Amino acid sequence: MFPPELTTELHIRSQVYRLVPHPQFEGMPYGQEGREGTVYKLINSAGESSALKVFRPAFRKPSAMKLTELMANMKDQSGLRVWSRTILNPLEDMELLGQYPELLYSAHMPWIEGKTWSEFMLDREVVTPEKCLKLASVLVSTMAVLEQAGIAHADLSAANLLIVNANQESEDMSVELVDVEGMYAKQLEEPDNLPEGATGYTPPFLREYGDWGPQSDRFAGGILLAEMLAWSSTDICKYAWGDSYFDPQEMQQPSERYTLLQATLERQYGPEVAALLSRLWSAEQLQQCPTFGEWQIALASAKQFAEQAAKVVFDPDTELPQPEEETVNLPSEYAVDALTSAQENQLARARQLERQGNLTSAFWEYGKLIEQFKERTPFHIEIGIAMEQVQEGIDQTVFNPEPKQTLVKKGWAQLLHQSKQSSYERLWIYVIGGSVGALVFAFIIYVIGLFK
Incomplete structure (x- = not known):
């Protein structure tokens, strides 16, 4: 039964691996639970770490082989390290699967040390503006590559983004996509178990029925980009709901969190980024959400806007403008105010x-x-x-x-209905009139009989 004892050797292709012990629980393997299964950390004889994702029975499918073939073409792209993987299958790994049947169609892939974006938010850890812009730029670059290839992660959330080198300089930081088994590509079959329900990344129009298509990442990806960009604000960190900035029940509704987020993006990165969030928030279908290409262009402008704003704030030789004057670098016409009640x-x-x-x-x-x-x-x-x-x-x-034929049909239906109604009315009139006439005739006969 898997997982075995920590000392058990696992022969995966040409390498021998052991399970890494959990750092906090003695005698237990180091594993991370997810929606589809558990990821265990392995180490080989050379001291190199790797990951083994063991799926729950409902997610053990032969289609994992086809998915891996597709991933192989893009595994060298930034943010897609987990796409470099090997699937344990009966044709090549029969000896190991005979010993541990639970490993059928498990994925052997690189182990990536990092911290999920959801952990950042739960810790309320403020990030510097430089790191915020770096994280958002790296993520949007990866998503734009997938979008242009007609591919979607299809389950984007803060828990599925791994921040690598989070404590290093911004130049060394990267964002890796994980839990990619449900990804969309036209060559793949739709999974049986699509993510459903309300989350801080799900619009109301997708709660009951999830989406699996090339545009599946647009809404969630836009919210994640907005979170990353604004996470240098102490107010944003303070008022975040939990493992997502928004409460799932307030998605696309007027709220203080939305107003604060939009104002923060406007102030720090300019009107283009804030406008994309506004458009995302009012979208009624995924096609109306901004593409990642649009986000990428807006972030290029945002970088210039942030640099110019920082120069105004921190340059001691720069004279502060008078209250009644408009600044060149931060125009007052772009200020974001909350809507009044009216x-x-x-x-x-x-x-x-x-x-x-x-x-x-x-x-x-x-x-x-x-x-x-x-x-x-x-x-x-x-x-x-x-x-x-x-x-x-x-x-x-x-x-x-409306087509003329439809109007004619409706006209005939109304005419027939009116004709039937008129026929019934006339029939009742005849019946009632005849009855009254018969009564009058009978009364006259009766009166005549009395005088005879």
Whole structure:
């Protein structure tokens, strides 16, 4: 039965490995539990570490072989070290599997020392702005490569991001994707067990039914990038919900956390990054979320914005601007303020009209609201995007009317219904009229009989 005793030798291909003991629990192997299985740390005779991921029965599938073949083409990309792996299978590892059947389709791969992003957030550990920008830039670079190849991790979360060299200088830090077995590629079959439920990285429109496609990472990836960028703020660390910044129940809802995060991104990295978060937060489907290519371009501008802002703050020769004057490096027109109560009500009314299909009225409400914000501010951009979507809906209604055949069918149905209703009404009138006439005739006969 696996795991065996710590002294047991495991012969994996041409190497001999032993399980590494847990640093805190004597006599137990060092293993990390996950949704799909447990990752054990191994060491060979040369002192080199590696990892063995043993899957639970529901996740032991032959498709792991095909997945590994696909991964081999991109295993040298930054952030994809765990893609360099060997799958234990009956054709090549029968002796070991005969001894430990639980290892069927297990993955032997590099062991990566690091700290998950969820651990960073739970520790409330503030990161320097340089490291924040480095982490976000490394992550977006990896995700953009996958996106351009039509591949998605499909289960992105803070627990599946491993920060390597977290205590080193920013140049030495990297971000590795782990738990990649459920990834999407057009050559692969959809897994039977897709992640479901509410998390701090799941939009409401994906809670009941998960998504497995080339755009699956857009929403979660955007939230992770925003978290990383803002984690140099003590306020952000203080008000984070738990192992994610957002409470799962407040996703895409007006909240203090969202306002704080957007304001922090605006202040530290400029309006482009903040606008991407606004667009992400208001998306109703993955196609409306920013691509990682867009994030990559915005981060390039954010780096320049942060450097210029830092120069203004820390350069002793730079004169501080007077309160009434606008600064060159941090324009006041880009300041992010929370919506007033009246503005929140107006926005909610516009969205409700849009959901009800009353697009013209919704467009009018959005138009009145957008006039209250300066151009290029996040709220102005967010409302502008909403107005564009409503306008598209209006255009479709005008230029793609209901087919004539459908209208004719509806007209015939209404006419038939009215005809049936009129026939019934006339029948009752005849019956009632005949009954009254018969009673009158009988009464007249009766009266005549009395006078005879």
